[in-house]
Amino acid sequence: MPVSKDIPDNGASARPLVEIRGVSKRYANGTLAVSDVNLDIHAGEFLSLLGPSGCGKSSLLRMIAGLGEVSAGTIDWPSARRDGHGQPVRDLSFVFQDPTLMPWSTAQRNVMLPLVLKHMPARQAAERAAQALASVGLGSFLNAYPRELSGGMKMRVSIARALVTEPGILLLDEPFAALDEITRHKLNDDLLALWADTGFTVVFVTHSVFESAYLSQRIAIMAARPGRIIADMASNVAFPRPEAYRTSAEYAELCRTVSTRLQEAIAA
Amino acid sequence: MTDESARPVFHHEPRWLGLTAAGWQQVIAPIVIGVLALGLWEAVVRLLAIPPYLLPGPILIAQTLFENWNSLLISLWITLQTTLLALLAAVLVGGLLSILFTQFKWLELSLFPYAVILQVTPIVAIAPLIIIWVNNTAASLLICAWIVAFFPILSNTILGLNSADHNLVNLFQLYGATRWQTLIRLRLPAALPYFLGGLRISGGLALIGAVVAEFVAGSGGTSSGLAFRILEASYQLKIPLMFAALALVSAAGIVIFLVLTLISHLLLRRWHESAMRQEN
Numbered sequence: 001m002p003v004s005k006d007i008p009d010n011g012a013s014a015r016p017l018v019e020i021r022g023v024s025k026r027y028a029n030g031t032l033a034v035s036d037v038n039l040d041i042h043a044g045e046f047l048s049l050l051g052p053s054g055c056g057k058s059s060l061l062r063m064i065a066g067l068g069e070v071s072a073g074t075i076d077w078p079s080a081r082r083d084g085h086g087q088p089v090r091d092l093s094f095v096f097q098d099p100t101l102m103p104w105s106t107a108q109r110n111v112m113l114p115l116v117l118k119h120m121p122a123r124q125a126a127e128r129a130a131q132a133l134a135s136v137g138l139g140s141f142l143n144a145y146p147r148e149l150s151g152g153m154k155m156r157v158s159i160a161r162a163l164v165t166e167p168g169i170l171l172l173d174e175p176f177a178a179l180d181e182i183t184r185h186k187l188n189d190d191l192l193a194l195w196a197d198t199g200f201t202v203v204f205v206t207h208s209v210f211e212s213a214y215l216s217q218r219i220a221i222m223a224a225r226p227g228r229i230i231a232d233m234a235s236n237v238a239f240p241r242p243e244a245y246r247t248s249a250e251y252a253e254l255c256r257t258v259s260t261r262l263q264e265a266i267a268a
Numbered sequence: 269m270t271d272e273s274a275r276p277v278f279h280h281e282p283r284w285l286g287l288t289a290a291g292w293q294q295v296i297a298p299i300v301i302g303v304l305a306l307g308l309w310e311a312v313v314r315l316l317a318i319p320p321y322l323l324p325g326p327i328l329i330a331q332t333l334f335e336n337w338n339s340l341l342i343s344l345w346i347t348l349q350t351t352l353l354a355l356l357a358a359v360l361v362g363g364l365l366s367i368l369f370t371q372f373k374w375l376e377l378s379l380f381p382y383a384v385i386l387q388v389t390p391i392v393a394i395a396p397l398i399i400i401w402v403n404n405t406a407a408s409l410l411i412c413a414w415i416v417a418f419f420p421i422l423s424n425t426i427l428g429l430n431s432a433d434h435n436l437v438n439l440f441q442l443y444g445a446t447r448w449q450t451l452i453r454l455r456l457p458a459a460l461p462y463f464l465g466g467l468r469i470s471g472g473l474a475l476i477g478a479v480v481a482e483f484v485a486g487s488g489g490t491s492s493g494l495a496f497r498i499l500e501a502s503y504q505l506k507i508p509l510m511f512a513a514l515a516l517v518s519a520a521g522i523v524i525f526l527v528l529t530l531i532s533h534l535l536l537r538r539w540h541e542s543a544m545r546q547e548n
Contacts, residue, residue, distance in 0.1 A: 067438050094442055100435040103539045104457045117443045145539050152271035165443075183271055220340070 016040035017076040017201055023073035025059050033059040035226035048212035048219045056227020057205045058173050065094050065171055081174055084256055093162035095172040099154035101146040109140040111161045130189045132164040152183035171200040196239055213254045223265035231261045283431030292337050322382030325510040333512035347493035365435040370429040385486050395484040395517040408482040416477030420469040428462025429455045461540050464532040471524040
């Protein structure tokens with residue numbers, strides 16, 4: 001049985017990377033987007049936030065990133081370095097649903113951006129950007145403008161830009177939702193390979209049961225109105241997951257279980 | 269890789285003198301129409317024996333232009349000086365103000381309405397005042413042309429500075445970018461296409477402003493631009509000379525527009541949708 005309904009036990013001694021306690025988000029128009037969410041994100045894990053549109057999964061992700069204040073509760077980074085004001089220095093990168101590239105800059109200059117903003121010398125930044133682009137398979141497109149790239153390639157540039165800072169945690173907000181299925185499968189595999197190589201933590205927001213079941217070690221299912229976590233499931237299938245896993249019985253079983261829980265969530 | 273085959277395909281058509289077949293069509297079609305219209309004009313003038321002081325034919329106008337070439341060229345240069353200086357001032361003041369307005373919202377709130385008032389007041393109505401207040405004729409003409417020219421740059425650039433992709437703004441925020449870095453690396457490049465759109469409008473308006481101001485000033489002497497030559501010729505019933513000066517004003521306007529279009533194309537051709545053609 002590959003599925004257990006418990007939060008994986010990473011050992012009580014290790015404190016989580018991110019501790020989310022009682023977090024709510026109410027927007028100015030009165031909408032309660034996120035209600036009383038408790039969640040621990042552990043270092044090195046691949047966690048999916050799965051839920052229907054409007055369940056607050058993007059709002060939650062943005063609050064983890066520090067984009068937008070929490071209305072109630074706390075998001076703590078227990079082991080993070082503190083800045084001058086005692087605030088945790090979040091060692092994260094964010095990948096948006098759109099590639100969000102600067103159209104006036106080449107792929108390489110887009111990837112250099114986070115380094116340049118931190119005042120890294122241009123030559124060194126260019127070198128690091130070239131490496132990051134090579135790691136996502138775009139080593140020969142350094143000087144291409146976003147306009148000249150396909151949707152999947154643009155998303156690869158976006159991922160390279162997120163990885164160039166060597167972040168401890170990568171937050172992805174439905175990154176492949178706009179891509180065709182073949183490209184999405186390829187990017188899923190490439191993301192898993194990068195995760196296996198580098199060992200960063202991933203929080204992956206998606207509305208696709210299949211995508212979350214294929215990628216994750218752990219799936220947090222969210223329900224809408226108000227947005228809350230209604231199930232936290234682990235998948236114990238080992239990595240790397242071969243292409244055959246997509247057609248295996250255990251994958252189908254996991255998808256069915258997740259899907260049932262999601263249906264319950266929508267019906268509730 | 270599957271992505272790679274999905275890359276957009278761009279046209280590489282054969283070119284003659286830098287223009288594609290479709291490009292030449294765009295140039296030749298209006299020229300043919302123009303030549304036909306001029307021919308018709310000349311024919312009507314000759315067949316109906318219209319006297320030149322009512323409507324000179326294009327050949328007579330061309331002759332007059334050729335005979336008065338040197339003096340007209342001096343006048344053209346004077347008008348162009350006013351136009352270009354006014355455009356430069358419009359770019360500097362309009363660009364700077366739009367940056368200040370977007371950085372300090374209270375400044376925009378308190379000053380933008382006055383920029384609108386300046387824009388909607390007919391220049392013909394305030395030009396006499398400006399010419400009285402400012403002792404130097406050249407300076408007063410410049411101010412008039414600037415008033416007409418600066419608003420499109422101001423309003424377009426403000427729009428551009430505010431239309432940076434909000435996800436990119438978030439991204440800059442996540443990486444701890446300073447206000448200055450966000451301005452230089454994000455807002456200014458995002459505003460460039462809007463600014464250039466405003467610049468193309470302002471180029472023509474600067475010329476119109478300069479010509480209108482010259483009309484109102486009506487000053488003769490050494491610093492007389494093309495508009496004054498038109499006035500002067502009409503007083504003396506030298507209608508062919510009037511048309512010749514008018515033709516030069518139009519030509520100057522067309523050249524300004526073409527030059528600004530070229531600049532815009534060169535700056536945007538690698539990345540902006542407006543400057544690209546994709547095969548469908």
